Amino acid sequence: MRLDPAPAEPLTLAARRVHEAQGFGRRAFALFQAVRHPGPLVWVLPAHAPHLPMLRGLPDGVGDRLHVIRPNSEIDLLWSVEEALRATAVTLVIAEPEKPLSLIAGRRLQLAAETGKTTGLMLIREGAGSNAAETRWHCTPLPKETADSTPHRWSLSKNKKGTLRSWTVYWNGATPAFNLVSAAGERHEPAETPT
């Protein structure tokens, strides 16, 4: 099988792979990715989870493509994620497993994603990552400086095909448009003033 090269554009998830996101802002990150994946979306979350995506707050064009699967048990949840990843009709599968994925489960999901040409995104708890994940993102919302900005810090803490980086993104959660803050280089020596 031909391996896809790592995406050149920042904040793009490699296709046909399963990724992980953690941190308080992981659901915002998942919706950001949902906007950028055209086609049907599947969000798998346990039936007893109290939270739900709120239709009126979702980004434009996501609400009518989103399907919510609410399995009763963890095993059913993993099974539904695998089935959804294996289906070619779905473009992005977002899932919220409650327990850390075992290496076998993680690998199975990667294989399913390859078969179905689907991207997967697991929203995991802190430190519950699986070794089989392609990338792991740490997402935190940042306090805003001005009244009308919604900054997020999205940093890669694991990347199988590339380097780790951190981005500060302004994304308001409504439109596909976003603003990338250019990375500030760390200065080790005082700036030289031209004489």
Next chain:
Amino acid sequence: MVAVDGADGLIADVTGVPHLFGGDAELRDDLHAKLEHAGLGVVSAIAETRGAAHALARHGGGAVPEGELMAAIGRLPVSALRIDSKTGEALSRMGLIRISDLAAQPRAPLARRFGSGLVRRLDQALGMQPEPVAPAAELPHFGVRITLPEPIGLQADVMAGLSRLLERLCGKLACHHMGARRLRLVLHRVDRETAHVEIGLARAMRDPERIAALFAKGVDEVEAGFGIDAMRLSAHITEPLPPEQMGAGPNLRHEDALADLFSRLGNRLGFDHVLRLLPARSKIPERSFLLAPAAYSEAEAPPRRQGPERPIIIFPPEPVMTAAFHQSTTPPARFRWRRMQFTTLRVTGPERIAPEWWFDDPAWRSGLRDYWKVETCEGPRLWLFCTPQVSNWFAQGEFA
């Protein structure tokens, strides 16, 4: 011979029957007595023609002796002739109010002015044109069965038998332009026990291979015992499914693939666990959207965003710990939520939402709610609300 007559009537051909009861009137009395016993109030009429019986049953009822047809229905309004309301109005505007007025008119001008429909209805009522009574056709039954000369027990054998049944059933469905929505497979064992396997489909379908794949799991769980010697397959819930053009393009294949996924998920998890978000008309945040089974609903574009911002995630209200002396209706400067300490940076609001008094919702017993978007120094942007009557703070959502 009985047929349905209009939306609210039945018509029966009683030629050669009344003398068994002693006459038309006795037959009618007998019918009324029986229906009254069953708890039905009816009006009935017996006449020489179907049209006349129809007209008379809706205008008083009664039995018309032979040869007195014109006298019996002549006094009825023209609208009794099964004509549309437009023709009826036009006739009454011309002064033709009763059927006897109409029957006296020359026929050619009538036909020219109102079309052949009126003349045909008049002829049918007066018996100049025949109008037979035909019962409605029986609904097709979508069931097939197979009996086996030797009992079988292997899963592959059952699946092979099932695929033969499915081929016949799907052919039958295709003939009637129907698609199956739920199917039931009954396996009869040698020891006279039966096993049932039932599946649901996310979309009306009549494709044998795709349906067979869904049966695999159920058939796997069946206990074969000493063997299975008969199988019966029925589609007990069906929906109209017009024939589709072959190779209708990637769009249709895409939809099929999605429907297959939902069928697979629904058969294991239950169709009420495979959901879709639909907009609802309510200002109450919890009720502003519905979770509807994806198999039984159509995707609907959410309404345009307007008014105050809404969070991306909503959860049931969770109490927020504030300092004990904080009793004001503006958001607290510092609060604890989910064991995390937050400092308020900026607030937007309030947005006051009043409970829907016509629903008795226990969550809204505390009355009005003032919603605030609270941005914290720690980062998270939360949706807090306060109930002014009791001055408690809750968190209900998070923003992007």
